[in-house]
Structures are given as structure tokens and as C-alpha cells.
Amino acid sequence: MDFTFNEAQTAIGDLAANIFAQRSGIDRVKAVEASDERIDRDLWRELAQAGLVGIALPDEFGGGAMGFIELCVVLEQQGRCVAPVPLWETALAAAAIAQFGTAEQQRMFVAPAAAGEIFLTVGIEEFGPHDPTEPTMSAREDATGSWTLHGTKAVVPSAHVAAGVVVSAVTAAGTGLFLVDPADPAVHVQNNETTTRAIAANMTFDAAPAQLLAGGDAVNWLVDRVEVALAALQVGVGAGAVEQAVTYLNGREQFGRPLATFQAVSHQLADCYIDLEAMRVTLWQAAWMLTNGAAPGTAVLVAKWWATDAGQRVVHRTQHVHGGIGVDTDYPVHRHLLWGKQIAASLGGSSADLARLGAQLALGAAS
Incomplete structure (x- = not known):
């Protein structure tokens, strides 16, 4: 298996390295850490303008139509500079909606995420020792086909700025991914400072309305x-x-x-x-x-x-x-x-x- 990057992947890595190195100096990181949001929105806009936020999203939504490898190339460069932006969270939540969501969901979330207009995040972690592929938070379907979420997700990154959260839950038929609005009154958000000085939330869902993205192996x-x-x-x-x-x-x-x-x-x-x-x-x-x-x-x-x-x-x-x-x-x-x-x-x-x-x-x- 040859792990040598091709010309496009090398160029993406160089572009990402240049942006992060120029925009994530220690003084800038300190300033962001002292802010309320703990997110560098100026850097986020530059990453979006360079096409790096949506690098792995389909071009029909304004993405770069590249692959998961290219996203990982960008993430490695983010890690080198410990740059405070919710990149993997937004990119993977948008990828899940692009992969499994309806046309309306894709219009509302994927294209704006690729453009850097909104943040998204994922909630797949729970309290206590557990396998993240086997969630304990439940999703229930009523007679009308509507879904509600019941339970808690732990350490949901950047939930305080997210326009949508993709969460995992157990259903009567197995497991599934659901899209939920973090601002819904039935979603209770407790924000906490993490080890990295970022903000993550414990989210409790009290019969919170949600939209099913996909079941099966999603x-x-x-x-x-x-x-x-x-x-x-x-x-x-x-x-x-x-x-x-x-x-x-x-x-x-x-x-x-x-x-x-x-x-x-x-x-x-x-x-x-x-x-x-x-x-x-x-x-x-x-x-x-x-x-x-x-x-x-x-x-x-x-x-x-x-x-x-x-x-x-x-x-x-x-x-x-x-x-x-x-x-x-x-x-x-x-x-x-x-x-x-x-x-x-x-x-x-x-x-x-x-x-x-x-x-x-x-x-x-x-x-």
C-alpha cells in the first residue's frame, strides 16, 4: 500500500500548513482562549474561503469533492498549530448529512457548512465506559413517524455555536443517526471548559424532536x-x-x-x-x-x-x-x-x- 501523497494532496497540505502557521500563532491562540466562544472565526472564514472546510464534501454543495484522506491532511496541519476551530466536527457532521440526509437537510446544512457560514457538530460520546458504536441514548418513533430523543450525550464539542447536531441513538430496530436542533427547548445544554480550553457540552434530550438520517450501519x-x-x-x-x-x-x-x-x-x-x-x-x-x-x-x-x-x-x-x-x-x-x-x-x-x-x-x- 503506497501512502505517498499525490500532487493535489501535497498542495492541500501545503495550503493548510500555510494558513494555520500564519493565523494560529501563540498570541492569536491566547486571544481566542480568552474569548467567550473559544473559536477563531477569522481563521474559520479563511479556511472556508480556501475550500478547506468543505474539502471532502460533494461539489454540488460547494465542497471540494475530494476524499476523507484530504480532510485528514488538513486536520494534521491543524493539530500542528493547535488551531481553535471546530473543523473535524463540522466537516464530519456535514459529511453525514450529505451521505444520509434528505435534499432539504442537505440544502439547509451541507452547503452553508462548506461555505463556513455555520458550524455543525456530532454527539456520539456518553458517560461511563461504553462502545460508541453501541449508544444507550434512545430514539422513539410515534404513530405519525416523528422521532424524539431521550437521554444524554457527553462532551459534545462546540455545541454552543452549532446550528445542528448529528447524534447517535438506539432504536427499536437497532441504532441510527439523528439530526437535532441544539436550540430546541427540549434540549438542555450544559457548557463546560475542556482540557484544551475549548467549550464542550453535556446535552440532555428530554423527548427532543429529531430527524432520522439513517439506521443500519450509519x-x-x-x-x-x-x-x-x-x-x-x-x-x-x-x-x-x-x-x-x-x-x-x-x-x-x-x-x-x-x-x-x-x-x-x-x-x-x-x-x-x-x-x-x-x-x-x-x-x-x-x-x-x-x-x-x-x-x-x-x-x-x-x-x-x-x-x-x-x-x-x-x-x-x-x-x-x-x-x-x-x-x-x-x-x-x-x-x-x-x-x-x-x-x-x-x-x-x-x-x-x-x-x-x-x-x-x-x-x-x-x-
Whole structure:
């Protein structure tokens, strides 16, 4: 399997890297973190104008008509700069509506999302240990064919600015994806600050009206893409942290020579390199399979586990080699630590990933 990017993918990565590097400097990130929304709307508009928000959406809705790989290329660059915009949330919610929604839903949400006019998000995480492909929040259909949601979703990112939320729920027939208005009176939103200083919400649905997008395998479709998108973001977070560590260690001298020349220090950066390469190869394998319609099998969970487990090692090591300055919560590398920990905890940690992976392997061995 060849993971070499083609010319278009390379150009997309270069464009994204340039925009994020120019618009997500440390002073700008600090200013956004101090704002009420915690979202950089100026950066969001520039990403939309460059066609990066809708890069993977169909061209009939103003998207770039590229694939999931191209979205992951952009997400990696976002992670490098820890840029505070709800990119994966909006892109994947819009992709779900484009894939499963009605023409009216697509008109109302997909085209505006691609243009950067609205934010969207997804709610697939719940409290307690659970498999995100097996939601416990319920959806009930009445005699008229209308649906209502009952239950709670946890840590829904950027729900405070979202025009719509795509949520997973269990139904009498299995599971399904539903589109819900977060401003509906039957939706109770409790906003909280996350580890990354962003805003996420615990959302309680008290017979909240919702529109069914799709049943069947739709929940798995979305969960797979969210997990791989988070892995792409984590690769960028780790790569950005390593770049900062290399710059610091080459410039900081002790005992008359740069810290980077000390064997104990260089070994830690070498371990980071190995972890990042493992994260990359598992990420692009999973992204390639999802893009090309291949059954992902265990590839998604393998990528998620590497992003969770190795991603935390990378951000911890890069902070550690900074010494005391790395503990300063205002220092740039500390933001990479916070992002790395937040991503690693999303949709379950490494133990939960291994449990799900083991269950998949056991099921395959038994069949």
C-alpha cells in the first residue's frame, strides 16, 4: 500500500500548513482562549474561503469533492498549530448529512457548512465506559413517524455555536443517526471548559424532536470517521510538539553544548519519532480504507489506539525535555500536551480501544 501523497494532496497540505502557521500563532491562540466562544472565526472564514472546510464534501454543495484522506491532511496541519476551530466536527457532521440526509437537510446544512457560514457538530460520546458504536441514548418513533430523543450525550464539542447536531441513538430496530436542533427547548445544554480550553457540552434530550438520517450501519460509518479524524489531529499535535522540542533543545545550552547533543535527551526524541511514524502509518492505512470503500476491519481501532497511547507518550516526552519551562501552562508546548491528552481521552482511552479491538479480533476468530 503506497501512502505517498499525490500532487493535489501535497498542495492541500501545503495550503493548510500555510494558513494555520500564519493565523494560529501563540498570541492569536491566547486571544481566542480568552474569548467567550473559544473559536477563531477569522481563521474559520479563511479556511472556508480556501475550500478547506468543505474539502471532502460533494461539489454540488460547494465542497471540494475530494476524499476523507484530504480532510485528514488538513486536520494534521491543524493539530500542528493547535488551531481553535471546530473543523473535524463540522466537516464530519456535514459529511453525514450529505451521505444520509434528505435534499432539504442537505440544502439547509451541507452547503452553508462548506461555505463556513455555520458550524455543525456530532454527539456520539456518553458517560461511563461504553462502545460508541453501541449508544444507550434512545430514539422513539410515534404513530405519525416523528422521532424524539431521550437521554444524554457527553462532551459534545462546540455545541454552543452549532446550528445542528448529528447524534447517535438506539432504536427499536437497532441504532441510527439523528439530526437535532441544539436550540430546541427540549434540549438542555450544559457548557463546560475542556482540557484544551475549548467549550464542550453535556446535552440532555428530554423527548427532543429529531430527524432520522439513517439506521443500519450509519453509526459505525460516523464513528469510524471520527476516530480516524482524531488520529489525524493527534499526529499533527505530536509532530508540532516534536518540532518545538527540537528547536528548544538545539538552542538551549548546558555545560557548554546544546541539550540536543546529550544522549539521554536524543533518545527521548528518537522514541517520539518512532511513535509518530507508527501513528502515521496506521492513520493513513485506516484513512485509505475509508476513502476507497474498503471494509476497515480492525484498521480504525488500530489507528485510534496508536493515536491514544503513543500520542500521549509523545506530548509527555516533549514537555519533559523542556524542563521546568515545559510546566508553564502559558508556554506553547504545554498546549500540545493539553490537546494530546484531550484527544487521547475522546471516545475512550487506550484500554477501551484495546477492549474493542480484542472483541473484534475474537469475533473474527470465532466466525
